[in-house]
Amino acid sequence: MERVNTKRINLGKNTIIGGQNKVLIQSMCNIKTSFSTKIIDQINECAHYGADLMRVSILDDKDLDSIKEIMDSIEIPLVADIHYNYHFAIDAINKGVNKIRINPGNLNNLNEYLEILNAAKKHNTAIRIGVNAGSLKNDNKLKVSDLLVNKALEYLHFAEEHDFYNLVLSLKTSNPLETIEAYTKISNLVNYPLHIGLTESGFDEIGIIRSIATLSPLLLKGIGDTIRISLTSDPIKEIMTCKRLLHDIGLYKNYPTLISCPTCGRTEVNIKPLAKKVLNYLEDNSINLKVAVMGCPVNGIGEGKDADIGLAGGKEKYLLFKKGQLIKTVDEENAFNALVSEINSMIKN
Ligand code: SF4
Structure with a gap:
């Protein structure tokens, strides 16, 4: 600009x-x-x-x-x-x-x-x-x-x-x-x-x-x-x-981008606390990645495909994905830690 x-x-x-x-x-x-x-x-x-x-x-x-x-x-x-x-x-x-x-x-x-x-x-x-x-x-x-x-x-x-x-x-x-x-x-x-x-x-x-x-x-x-x-x-x-x-607006480069879906009738989990926790982690550690937290496994990966990495929450399992591709499924209680561990390995490489 x-x-x-x-x-x-x-x-x-x-x-x-x-x-x-x-x-x-x-x-x-x-x-x-x-x-x-x-x-x-x-x-x-x-x-x-x-x-x-x-x-x-x-x-x-x-x-x-x-x-x-x-x-x-x-x-x-x-x-x-x-x-x-x-x-x-x-x-x-x-x-x-x-x-x-x-x-x-x-x-x-x-x-x-x-x-x-x-x-x-x-x-x-x-x-x-x-x-x-x-x-x-x-x-x-x-x-x-x-x-x-x-x-x-x-x-x-x-x-x-x-x-x-x-x-x-x-x-x-x-x-x-x-x-x-x-x-x-x-x-x-x-x-x-x-x-x-x-x-x-x-x-x-x-x-x-x-x-x-x-x-x-x-x-x-x-x-x-x-x-x-x-x-x-x-x-x-x-x-x-x-x-x-x-x-x-493109005037501050070294900063994370968190995207989270608006949720809808397909939402299976409460993603807001998780999205906030993820944003805090990214900000506190100055991690310059685009990370998605989505509300359902059906459309979450597709709608979050622009993100470097993301989680799509589901009643049974959370899906961990990178650039629109499923990496693995995790339990709800392990979802945040699994995401953080994958993020840390990405920023090391
Ligand atoms: S990702 Fe799923 S829950 Fe979120 S808005 Fe899209 S369809 Fe609804």
Whole structure:
């Protein structure tokens, strides 16, 4: 897939955002930043599951005080998220964060914004200008997407006029269509890397569906250098959702594909627990295979023939198959172990 060739921004810790680099996955810690041990554990766990960078909120001096310890204990770039208080932004930059996220519209005036730009220039720190629909003034004459684009351009041009170019942009709303429109417009106007995502998307399937409805059309047009899927949930869930989305549209290679049938009147066993167990195993062990878990022995092998390997569940026996060919039959209690053993021999060869 051809991607928009944006400017490359160095985030430190061997991470580049933009250009033809991979789409970076990110999330945000949901623990107060001053609880540094917990934050470090969460960031390292997120990195283990595939986060390329992580963001933390800076709300007070205690949060600022923990930045150095956090920076020293993690391998991926740290982004500090600051609203309203420009001193916090400058302090976070001075303490060495790799990027800050601000919405200049939340500051008191442009002088405060300029002071942040000057500090970031001195430390070579990247800034994400994050404009959200919630911070815009109502204007019945303009569409939300145009308001977002105009605001982002205003802050971007101000930075450029002051010789600052180390920028990433985001323009978020909680409405998929407005968000798609805003990112499509800004992508045609500037070549800075774009952090794409939907804000306040909701929980579980609601948030996942809404986010994917927004991000997929953009990513398929080559728009987006880093993604966050904001869910009312755990950051690990956000990261896993990002990975699955990127994998399914061909932007994340080293990841398993699990297929399982929808089940029907021919279904003889409950395949959902088995399918979940198989997916967890594949993900935990980073096994890049296509694996099928099907609900009946009659059609299961045929419908799962595109998979590298699979199981078709039956009342009497489970059928273990590879590329549509039966390998052997196994009892239900041995089905998972038989599949795993065959997978392990495949990846060794
Ligand atoms: S594999 Fe079998 S149980 Fe699953 S949908 Fe097809 S026919 Fe139905």
